[in-house]
């Protein structure tokens with residue numbers, strides 16, 4: 423079962439919201455780096471993590487645009503909307519996710 427247009431729009435909005443939030447978080451982190459006595463090690467790690475998430479959101483938006491979004495990268499099954507709604511960056515179905523985690 424593929425996603426309906428409304429569901430795709432829903433995910434799109436969610437991804438856009440996350441992208442905006444993460445982008446402002448990135449700006450905050452960059453600003454923190456400017457402070458005297460800032461914990462640069464932690465800030466740098468946070469920056470890298472935030473950067474990675476922003477890249478993942480971008481990939482999800484790209485996949486949403488080209489119609490491959492929501493398809494499990496492992497087995498090719500459609501990931502249920504209920505799962506994507508909670509975790510829009512999920513790239514695997516529940517079964518494959520659990521199997522990957524157990525490896």
Ligand SMILES: [Zn+2]
Nearest residue numbers: 494497515518
């Ligand atoms: Zn799968």
